[in-house]
Amino acid sequence: MEPIIRMEGISKAFPGVQALDRVDFEAYSGEVMALVGENGAGKSTLMKILSGAYMKDTGRIYIDGKRVEIQNPYHAQLLGISTIYQELNVTPNQTVAQNIFLGREIKRKGILGKLGFVDKKEMERRAKELLNRVGANIDPRELVKNLSVAQRQMVEIAKAISLEAKIIIMDEPTSALGPEEVEKLFEIIRQLKEQGIAIIFISHRLEEVFKIADRITILRDGKLVGVMSKDEATFDKVIYLMVNRPLGDMFKKEExxxxxxxLDVKNLKSAIIKDVSFSLYEGEILGIAGLVGSGRTELVRLIFGADPKISGEIYLNGEKIEIKSPEDAVKHGIGLVPEDRQNQGLILKMSVRENIGVTIIRKILKFLGFIDKNKLTEIAENFVKRLNIKTPSIFERVLYLSGGNQQKVVLAKWLASNPKILILDEPTRGIDVGAKAEIHAIMSQLAKIGIGIIMISSEIPELLAMSDRILVMSEGKVVVELPRSEATQEKIMAYASGSY
Structure with a gap:
């Protein structure tokens, strides 16, 4: 049987970096092929070549046994290749139907069609059929901005099916989904498999890879280091190939x-948060669990002053404080590493040095308000070394760093401000196992020097391993506080889903 996609000897270089070095890759119709590797291993580059976003330097690509030269993303679509990116490619102010048929609008019949009039009813009818195929109960007339992340993802999948895709690339599709939504996505992937579509599944969550993939391709440092069936693979074997060392216990929190x-939060209320109270201690990692939409992110945004509160009090070291803006929070020694690091945590077109310096500009001003660039360079170089940030130099734009290294830059930015409290919202989302272990080690070191840490995570094993206590949220409320010794995955899920 001929693979539907075969890539042979693919190489790609960027200035100073050999991103891919003679990589082979293949996938069959009706197969889920997982693609794994550390950040910077070459996964995204390989898939961007397949999707037409990048041109390869050398190598050959075959679709259905026929050699092709993919010129651009539109050409890739014509060849039956669709990509669903981690940062979903939807237009929020248009309807679901408009998004599905964007650029391919169905015209009305006759003279009105020739004049460019769109057949809105027919688009909505066909969109509903496509949504039904992926089991999505979504009104095609609804504006996309009103949908959850999981629903937007289903719109993207429906769009891929409308393009008659033979190959669908899913880049970190579960990174912003809760457990129930992940299972729903997997049901859709199984349906697509039955329809003969090849799925290329890129993920850092190895437990999900083992659950959904038929085979696994592993890249390391731009090279192919292994291809194995799910039955051949083990967790330890895949990790060893990814990082070239046994990782042992991935999560290690020092006592x-x-x-x-x-920090004491008392009776905090907003439009979403309902009368939440809790305390945080020096040197403690306080985990917050809950399903998507439970109010976890909204709670920490209230504490950080990013959203307005209706009522409630916040005390720092026993003294009542008023936080009406993020600037107030920073002045009181509170830092927030947001869930969306690229849009909210970093200035992508600025350098590593400039990003690290964002929170301390006022502290490094010289006479007449000029920045002490030597001091800024010294601070940036210190954090690059301390956090093991892999970058050609501190003057490299953060745009070009891997996800794990971008996250370390966000951490460095806040650590430079000497925080007393650090809030981490999904701190290891979308980063590989090696970088994840490094982030956990940094968290342990920060707790050791007395920093209080609040960590939100959708990965329950991470919460169980790293937290001293866990607050479980549901519908804007803290429904239970569990000490580490009593917390289990089953108990957290039961409380989070309201079934305990």
Whole structure:
């Protein structure tokens, strides 16, 4: 049987970096082929070549046994290749139907069609058929901005089917989904498999790879290092090939004796948050669990002053403080590493040095308000070394760093401000196992020196391993507080889903 996609000897170089070095890759119709590797391993580059976003330097590509030269993303679509990116490619102010048929609008019949009039009813009818195929109960007339991330993803999948895709590339499709939504996505992937579509599944969540993939392709440092069936693969074997070392226990939190209360939140309310109270101690990692939409991110945004509160009080070291803006929070020693690091945590077109310096500009001003660039360089170089940020130099734009290294730059930015409290919203979302272990090690080190940490994570094993206590949220409320010794995956899920 001929693979539907075969890539042979693919190489691609960028200035100073050999991103891909003679990589082979293939996938069959009706197969889920997982593509895994550390950040910077070459996964995205390989898939961008297949989707027409990049041109290869050398190598050959075959679709259905026929050699092709993919010129651009539109050409890739014509060849039956669709890509669903981690940052979903939808237009929020248009309807679901308009998004599905964007650029391919169905025209009305007769003279009106020739004049460019769109057949809105027919587009909505066909969109509904496509949504039904992926089991999505979504009104095609609804504006996309009103949909959840999971629903937007289903719109993207419906769009791929409308393009008669034979190959669908899914880049970190579960990164912003809760457990129930992940299972729904997997049901859709199984349906697509039955329809003979090849799925290329890129993920850092290896437990999900083992659950959904038929075969696994592993890249390391731009080279192919392994291809194996799910039955041949083991967790340890895949990790070893990815990082070239046994990782052992991925999550290692050092035991730290809890200090005095550093943060007290009392009866905090907003349009979404309902009367939440809790305390955070020096040197403690407080985990927050909950399903998507439970109010976890909204809670920490209230504490950070990013959203307005209706009522409630916040105390820092026993003293009541008013936080009406992020600037107020920073002044009080509170830092927030947001869930969306690229849009909210970094200035992508600025350098590593400039991003690290964002929170401390006022502290490094010289006479007449000029920035002390030597001091800024010294601070940036110190954090690059301390956090093991892999970058050609501190003057490299953060846009060109891997996800794990971008996350370390966000951490460095806040650590430069000497925070007392650090809020981490999905700190390891979309980063590989090696970088994840490094982030956890940094968290342990910060707790050891007395920083209080609040961590939101959708990965329950991460919460169980890294948290001293876990607050479980549902519908804007904290429904239970679990000490580490009593918390289990089953118990957290039961409380989060309201079935305990």
């Amino acid at each position: 730290v004796s809890k200090g005095k209360p550093i």
